[in-house]
Amino acid sequence: MTVLLWLSVSSLLVWIGLTCGHGWFWRTDQRLPERRPPARWPRVAVVVPARDEAEVLPASLPSLLAQRYPGEARVVLVDDHSSDGTGDLARALGAGGGLPLTVTTPPPLPAGWTGKLWALRHGVELAGSADYLLLTDADIAHGPHSLAALVEAAETGGLDLVSQMARLRVETRWERLVVPAFVYFFAQLYPFRRSNRPGTRTAAAAGGCSLVRRTALERAGGVAAVRGAVIDDVSLARAVKRTGGRTWLGLAEQVDSVRPYPRPAQLWRMVSRSAYAQLRYSPVLLAGTVLGLGLVYLVPPVAAFAGAATGRWGTAAAGGAAWALMAGTFAPMLRYYRQPVASAVLLPFTALLYLLMTVDSAVQHGRGRGAAWKGRTYPRPADGPGGGDGPGDGPGNALGNRTMIGED
Structure with missing residues (x-):
C-alpha cells in the first residue's frame, strides 16, 4: 500500500500539472477565430x-x-x-x-x-x-x-x-x-x-x-x-x-x-493501425507510453478503490482526487459531443482500451501487418522526408498516442 500511495500521489501531481500547466488542453473553446469577408475572395x-x-x-x-x-x-x-x-x-x-x-x-x-x-x-x-x-x-x-x-x-x-x-x-x-x-x-x-x-x-x-x-x-x-x-x-x-x-x-x-464505426473491432483497427507509427516504431517510447498511461489513467481508480477497501484513506483520497481531475477535464469534451457528463468517470476504462490498442499496434507492425488500410500495408518509413513521424515536437508523448480515426 505504501507503493500504491506514492503512485497515487504521483498521479495526482501529474494531473494537477496537466490541468493547470499544459496549455489548457481540456478546454473546447478553440473554434474558428475572428474573421471578416475579404476584399477579394481568393480562388x-x-x-x-x-x-x-x-x-x-x-x-x-x-x-x-x-x-x-x-x-x-x-x-x-x-x-x-x-x-x-x-x-x-x-x-x-x-x-x-x-x-x-x-x-x-x-x-x-x-x-x-x-x-x-x-x-x-x-x-x-x-x-x-x-x-x-x-x-x-x-x-x-x-x-x-x-x-x-x-x-x-x-x-x-x-x-x-x-x-x-x-x-x-x-x-x-x-x-x-x-x-x-x-x-x-x-x-x-x-x-x-x-x-x-x-x-x-x-x-x-x-x-x-x-x-x-x-x-x-x-x-x-x-x-x-x-x-x-x-x-x-x-x-x-x-x-x-x-x-x-x-x-x-x-x-x-x-x-x-459521416463514417460509421458500428462494431468495436472497426474502432480497434482504426486506432491500432497507426498508433505504433506515432511512437516512431520505438520499443522504448512504447514502454514509456504504457507506463505513462498506467500511472496517469489507471492508478487513480485502483488507488481509490483499494485504499477505501483497506482503510488506507490517504491512498484513497489521492487516487480519488486524481480521478476527479481526470473526469473534470474530460467533461468539456463530452459536452462538445453532447454526451452525458457523468460518463467521464469511465475514462480510465477507455484509456485501458487505448493502451491495449497501442500494444496491439506494435505487435501487428512486428508481424508486418502494421499501417494497413484498404488493401495497402505501409512499412516503417526511412528517415528523411516524411519519415520518423512521431510526437517528439508535441508535449506529453508518454501520456497518449496519436491515431487516425476517420482518415484515409
Whole structure:
C-alpha cells in the first residue's frame, strides 16, 4: 500500500500539472477565430482523396458541391484506384450541379509514398494556380458556409494553415465510449492553444479538414515533403510551421465525419493501425507510453478503490482526487459531443482500451501487418522526408498516442 500511495500521489501531481500547466488542453473553446469577408475572395480548390468510398460519398460530396462560396472554387476528387465504383458515383453526384467537379485517377503508387498523399499530390497538381487548397477526406461533410468561413479565418488572421477537427460520429455505444476520448487524448498530446501560437515547436492539424495557402505549401516542399508519413496531418502542420507559416487548429462546428464505426473491432483497427507509427516504431517510447498511461489513467481508480477497501484513506483520497481531475477535464469534451457528463468517470476504462490498442499496434507492425488500410500495408518509413513521424515536437508523448480515426 505504501507503493500504491506514492503512485497515487504521483498521479495526482501529474494531473494537477496537466490541468493547470499544459496549455489548457481540456478546454473546447478553440473554434474558428475572428474573421471578416475579404476584399477579394481568393480562388480555392477542394482536393478529396478517395479510395473505396462509395458507402460514404453520397453523404459527403454533395455538401462540398453545395458550398456557398462567393469566389471561384472547384472540387477535385482523386479516385485512388477504387474497386467499388467510387469514381463513377462521384461523377453521377457531380451531375446534379453545384461547384465544378473534376474526377481523376492518379498514376500507380510509387515506392515511398502513402496512397492518400500520392492522391493528394495528384489533386494539388490539377488545382493549378488556386490561392488556397482545402484538403478534406471523402468521409467529411461540410456545412454550406464551411469553405467561406475557413477562407475568412485564413485571410483575416494571416494564417497559412487553418484546420478543423471534424466532429466524429457518436451514435453507437462503442463510438460514444471511444471517440470523445480520442479527441481528448489528441488535444492532450497537442494542446490546441500551444499549437496555434507562433514560435512554438508544437504543431498539429486534422487531416479531415485543412485549408492551406498554396504558397505556404510550396515553401514547405509540397506534399512530397511528407510523402511517407502515416500521420500526414501533423507532419504537414510541422512542415508549414517549420518554414515560417502560421497554423491554427480547432474544433469544428459545421464539419462532420459521416463514417460509421458500428462494431468495436472497426474502432480497434482504426486506432491500432497507426498508433505504433506515432511512437516512431520505438520499443522504448512504447514502454514509456504504457507506463505513462498506467500511472496517469489507471492508478487513480485502483488507488481509490483499494485504499477505501483497506482503510488506507490517504491512498484513497489521492487516487480519488486524481480521478476527479481526470473526469473534470474530460467533461468539456463530452459536452462538445453532447454526451452525458457523468460518463467521464469511465475514462480510465477507455484509456485501458487505448493502451491495449497501442500494444496491439506494435505487435501487428512486428508481424508486418502494421499501417494497413484498404488493401495497402505501409512499412516503417526511412528517415528523411516524411519519415520518423512521431510526437517528439508535441508535449506529453508518454501520456497518449496519436491515431487516425476517420482518415484515409
